[in-house]
Amino acid sequence: MSDHLSKQFDLELENIRTRILQMGGxxxxxxxAAVDAFSTGNLEEMQQVIDNDSEVDAYEVGIDEDCTLLIAxxxxxxxxxxLIMAISRIxxxxxxVGDKASKIANMSRKLHLAGGQRIPRLSxxxxxxxxxxxxxxxxxxxxxxxxxxxARHVIGxxxxxxxxxxAILRQLITYMMEDPRTISEAxxxxxxxxxxxxxxxxxxxxxxxxxxxxxxxxxxxxxxxxKKADQA
Amino acid sequence: MSPGGRWFAKTLLxxxxxxxxxxxxxxxxxxxxxxxAAAALGFLLVVCAQTHRLSVLLAWLDTPGRADSxxxxxxxxxxxxVFLKLSRKLRLDAKNLAAVEASLRSFREAMDxxxxxxxxxxxxxxIQWHNRAAEAHLAIHMPRDxxxxxxxxxxxxxxxxxxxxxxxxxxxxxxxxxxxxxIYALRVVPLGERQKLLVxxxxxDARRVxxxxxxxxxxxxxxxxxxxxxxxxFLEHFxxxxxxxxxxxxxxxxxxxxxxxxxxxxxxxxxxxxxxEAEDAPASEEDVDMADLLAQLxxxxxxxxxxRHRIEIACQGPTLRGNRKELHSAFGNLVSxxxxxxxxxxxxxxxxxxxxGAGVFAVRDSGVGIPAEHLPRLxxxxxxxxxxxxxxxxxxxLGLAIVKHILLRxxxxxxIESQVGEGSTFRAEFPGWRLKAGA
Numbered sequence: 001m002s003d004h005l006s007k008q009f010d011l012e013l014e015n016i017r018t019r020i021l022q023m024g025g026x027x028x029x030x031x032x033a034a035v036d037a038f039s040t041g042n043l044e045e046m047q048q049v050i051d052n053d054s055e056v057d058a059y060e061v062g063i064d065e066d067c068t069l070l071i072a073x074x075x076x077x078x079x080x081x082x083l084i085m086a087i088s089r090i091x092x093x094x095x096x097v098g099d100k101a102s103k104i105a106n107m108s109r110k111l112h113l114a115g116g117q118r119i120p121r122l123s124x125x126x127x128x129x130x131x132x133x134x135x136x137x138x139x140x141x142x143x144x145x146x147x148x149x150x151a152r153h154v155i156g157x158x159x160x161x162x163x164x165x166x167a168i169l170r171q172l173i174t175y176m177m178e179d180p181r182t183i184s185e186a187x188x189x190x191x192x193x194x195x196x197x198x199x200x201x202x203x204x205x206x207x208x209x210x211x212x213x214x215x216x217x218x219x220x221x222x223x224x225x226x227k228k229a230d231q232a
Numbered sequence: 233m234s235p236g237g238r239w240f241a242k243t244l245l246x247x248x249x250x251x252x253x254x255x256x257x258x259x260x261x262x263x264x265x266x267x268x269a270a271a272a273l274g275f276l277l278v279v280c281a282q283t284h285r286l287s288v289l290l291a292w293l294d295t296p297g298r299a300d301s302x303x304x305x306x307x308x309x310x311x312x313x314v315f316l317k318l319s320r321k322l323r324l325d326a327k328n329l330a331a332v333e334a335s336l337r338s339f340r341e342a343m344d345x346x347x348x349x350x351x352x353x354x355x356x357x358x359i360q361w362h363n364r365a366a367e368a369h370l371a372i373h374m375p376r377d378x379x380x381x382x383x384x385x386x387x388x389x390x391x392x393x394x395x396x397x398x399x400x401x402x403x404x405x406x407x408x409x410x411x412x413x414x415i416y417a418l419r420v421v422p423l424g425e426r427q428k429l430l431v432x433x434x435x436x437d438a439r440r441v442x443x444x445x446x447x448x449x450x451x452x453x454x455x456x457x458x459x460x461x462x463x464x465x466f467l468e469h470f471x472x473x474x475x476x477x478x479x480x481x482x483x484x485x486x487x488x489x490x491x492x493x494x495x496x497x498x499x500x501x502x503x504x505x506x507x508x509e510a511e512d513a514p515a516s517e518e519d520v521d522m523a524d525l526l527a528q529l530x531x532x533x534x535x536x537x538x539x540r541h542r543i544e545i546a547c548q549g550p551t552l553r554g555n556r557k558e559l560h561s562a563f564g565n566l567v568s569x570x571x572x573x574x575x576x577x578x579x580x581x582x583x584x585x586x587x588x589g590a591g592v593f594a595v596r597d598s599g600v601g602i603p604a605e606h607l608p609r610l611x612x613x614x615x616x617x618x619x620x621x622x623x624x625x626x627x628x629x630l631g632l633a634i635v636k637h638i639l640l641r642x643x644x645x646x647x648i649e650s651q652v653g654e655g656s657t658f659r660a661e662f663p664g665w666r667l668k669a670g671a
Contacts, residue, residue, distance in 0.1 A: 018383050021383070141385070
């Protein structure tokens with residue numbers, strides 16, 4: 001009897017994991033499509049991204065409810081509990097990433113409709129978008145395989161995106177200094193670049209949660225926490 | 233009598249009968265007490281012997297690698313036969329097992345050699361087995377991902393739904409998760425009662441060819457349409473405007489004939505290309521006198537340039553074996569390109585020489601040059617570095633495609649070097665065996 005119960009429980013847990021990974025796949029495509037639409041100016045693709053955001057939200061609500069139900073019904077412990085806790089955090093991260101994607105699409109749309117493009121669509125933005133989606137993919141892979149090494153690798157690669165963001169910022173500043181008429185366009189592009197950079201941060205958060213699931217240690221804000229402990 | 237019965241009788245005769253008869257004898261001679269004692273002693277010995285043999289058997293069964301060796305413990309008598317049979321059976325099993333393993337291994341190797349990805353999924357979509365191609369297509373790895381749920385690893389939206397209710401007519405198209413540069417067509421086939429077989433097929437090239445073909449048709453129609461529009465516009469003008477003076481009419485007629493000439497050259501080029509594609513090798517080959525060919529190219533170049541460029545030839549190489557008409561067409565295309573893309577006053581050098589054993593025909597110009605990112609695609613049909621200007625200069629967009637085809641038929645390589653603003657060099661390298669020694 002108990003064996004049967006735990007089997008059923010495993011199935012439910014696996015189902016939630018599958019759903020959140022599928023949500024991750026959707027979000028990943030949203031970001032990629034948004035960045036692609038920004039580079040190519042494809043209005044249709046931008047609209048598609050904006051429309052699909054409600055699908056991401058539906059995933060979030062559904063998975064959250066499933067997590068609550070599972071905890072209430074099965075009272076998981078140890079690693080199972082950590083997995084459920086991590087999933088309910090990751091859902092929030094993924095939903096934020098989805099928001100960022102639709103924000104990028106919205107901004108690109110606005111930029112495109114305003115017309116009179118003065119700044120070329122920097123390939124750096126597309127590049128950092130690819131970096132961010134690669135990170136997201138790595139984080140989701142590490143969640144699928146519960147692979148701590150892969151998760152740590154993802155956390156480490158966040159630096160590359162930060163560097164890419166700074167490079168974009170510097171380029172845009174040169175444009176703005178050369179010709180003040182580019183300022184409003186440059187500011188919009190900065191928003192987009194910032195959103196991409198945030199996607200990288202969320203991917204790192206997801207990876208940190210994977211480390212927590214497997215090893216039981218919470219490595220979030222570990223540098224800051226250690227600093228505080230040293231001061232005390 | 234069955235073998236088991238015979239064995240039983242034999243054991244009874246050799247083991248039990250002597251003890252019983254000995255005990256009877258002892259009982260008759262010394263009284264019944266001695267008789268019982270002898271019987272008990274005899275059976276005790278038998279039990280000891282059997283126990284010993286059982287322990288030997290146990291030890292032998294536990295010895296690793298016993299199946300391979302023909303040695304089995306010699307127990308003698310009835311037990312010996314059992315041991316012999318057991319060891320024979322074990323050896324036979326081991327042999328069968330090895331045969332099954334070998335055939336399984338060769339089957340797996342065959343599956344790994346299949347270029348399509350194959351994944352076997354169980355009822356809850358866990359990966360049970362997959363071949364090597366599937367690793368590359370779906371970014372899954374044995375043995376790490378054995379038992380993993382495939383939807384967790386292949387997360388492309390829509391894939392989960394497709395897996396749940398596969399559409400028999402249309403495959404699911406998946407961009408490779410790893411590089412996102414390749415496209416795979418996935419199909420799901422039911423396997424047994426609950427299992428599923430997932431087949432992935434690399435369709436990147438097929439899709440590329442498809443898009444190239446539709447692009448080609450679109451390009452040809454466009455290129456033919458442009459001059460036709462011009463001509464039909466002038467014709468309308470002629471019909472409407474009766475009071476056109478002779479000069480104007482002459483001017484329009486000249487423009488129209490320019491356009492028709494362009495269409496003609498485009499159709500000519502298309503026919504040349506399709507003829508080149510239809511056959512693998514030139515119809516006939518002869519020894520081509522390169523000095524003569526270069527002189528001809530120079531004459532044509534001068535008439536095309538109308539004195540706007542300085543054109544030189546340098547012929548230091550031997551006779552070349554090949555089809556003169558085709559070579560003339562290829563070299564002529566390179567030279568006319570150089571003239572068209574070099575501003576007035578530029579230099580053009582046409583050269584034939586031997587370098588490191590290969591015959592090299594080169595056209596060097598001091599023209600506008602080509603940005604590096606265009607170089608790999610230059611020989612594609614209708615590929616334009618600068619859409620606006622190339623049509624002004626009268627190109628059809630097929631010249632370099634023709635050059636590439638002709639050179640391929642002569643086993644030659646086309647090399648392009650270019651520096652923006654400084655000029656380009658187009659070089660055709662012919663293999664050594666096409667050169668005629670001592671010429």
